[in-house]
Amino acid sequence: MRVVSLVPSLTEAVALTVPGALVGATDWCTHPAALDVARIRGTKNPDTDRILALAPDLVIANEEENRAPDLDALRSAGLEVLVTEVRTVTQAFRELERVLGACGAPVRPRWLDEAEAAWxxxxxxxxxxxxxxxxxxxxxxxxxxxxxxxxxxxxxxxxxxxxxxxxxxxxxxxxxxxxxxxxxxxxxxxxxxxxxxxxxxxxxxxxxxxxxxxxxxxxxxxxxxxxxxxxxxxxxxxx
Structure with missing residues (x-):
């Protein structure tokens, strides 16, 4: 999988769970600190040409953090875009499982079990x-x-x-x-x-x-x- 993330928290989740899958992330994706991928500007103004050049299999986004016109432009260019909606902690766990599965995670990560236990x-x-x-x-x-x-x-x-x-x-x-x-x-x-x-x-x-x-x-x-x-x-x- 080649994945571009437009959401900082999802970037961290994918980077820790499916090492090597991420090829691009926003300038605001600060975790993990050593993440070394192409940067595609911000969550509200992604460089769509740069994203297309990375030829990702999947772009992950969020309905609140990212703008619909940008996501529509990526879809129109032929990219698959997975959009999350997170309004509650319970919903977050469900969406994280969906995203990680779509990114090729072979098993449920331990950190997700620990997070659910904590809450x-x-x-x-x-x-x-x-x-x-x-x-x-x-x-x-x-x-x-x-x-x-x-x-x-x-x-x-x-x-x-x-x-x-x-x-x-x-x-x-x-x-x-x-x-x-x-x-x-x-x-x-x-x-x-x-x-x-x-x-x-x-x-x-x-x-x-x-x-x-x-x-x-x-x-x-x-x-x-x-x-x-x-x-x-x-x-x-x-x-």
């Missing part, structure tokens, strides 16, 4: 916590309805306050976020890179948790350690 009994959440979860600023955007990251947090006992919003990633000004009076502000380091110096200052007096965006939003090998890593970060939240 079968995530850490006890304790009392229910409310949160707002910014994922961008300039303009400020937060998690809304029906998102994978929202399901991850819910399984850890964190209810984000815009889960019923009509939009999946609504734009909400910080004064409105503060007025929602959450127990916690969850600030991931991707897609926007929130840091201790960039983000918490917008929410004075509120507890802020700086969390790994890879563990919050990626569905791949990182799922095995995500409950522990995120749980520790949430417990370490401070004003």
């Amino acid at each position: 079968a009994a995530p850490p006890e959440p304790g009392t229910r916590t409310t949160a707002v979860v910014p994922i961008w600023r300039r303009p400020w955007m937060v998690l809304g309805r029906n998102t994978f990251a929202g399901d991850v947090l819910a399984r850890l006992g964190v209810h984000h306050l815009y889960a019923a919003h009509p939009e999946r990633y609504p734009r909400v000004p910080p004064d409105e976020l503060r007025a929602a009076d959450p127990d916690l502000v969850v600030l991931p380091d991707e897609p926007y890179r929130f840091t201790a110096e960039d983000g918490p200052e917008a929410f004075p007096g509120l507890r802020c948790a700086l969390v790994s965006g890879r563990h919050l939003t990626w569905y791949g090998p990182s799922l095995a350690e995500a409950p522990r890593v995120l749980g520790e970060a949430l417990r370490a939240a401070r004003p």
Whole structure:
């Protein structure tokens, strides 16, 4: 198999499970760190000519991360494109099995078993916590309805306050976020890179948790350690 991945988490999953299958990946595919394949620009602006030149047997994509016109262009050029849809942790496991099988994985990888076991009994959440979860600023955007990251947090006992919003990633000004009076502000380091110096200052007096965006939003090998890593970060939240 010759595979091009347009999704960072799927890139990591395929690279670890079917070594040698990947021939191309996006510039945002940072794991595994030693991955040595052709780079085809970003998830939203892939170099379709470069992808065609790689002559892949399969292109793997995601309905949220990748643009339909780009995927249609690849199909029109004769390439097979497998598109995943992931809105929950359970759905992630199902889609990962589908992708790895399509990429020629001979057996189910051990890391996938470990990930399912980790989420079968995530850490006890304790009392229910409310949160707002910014994922961008300039303009400020937060998690809304029906998102994978929202399901991850819910399984850890964190209810984000815009889960019923009509939009999946609504734009909400910080004064409105503060007025929602959450127990916690969850600030991931991707897609926007929130840091201790960039983000918490917008929410004075509120507890802020700086969390790994890879563990919050990626569905791949990182799922095995995500409950522990995120749980520790949430417990370490401070004003």
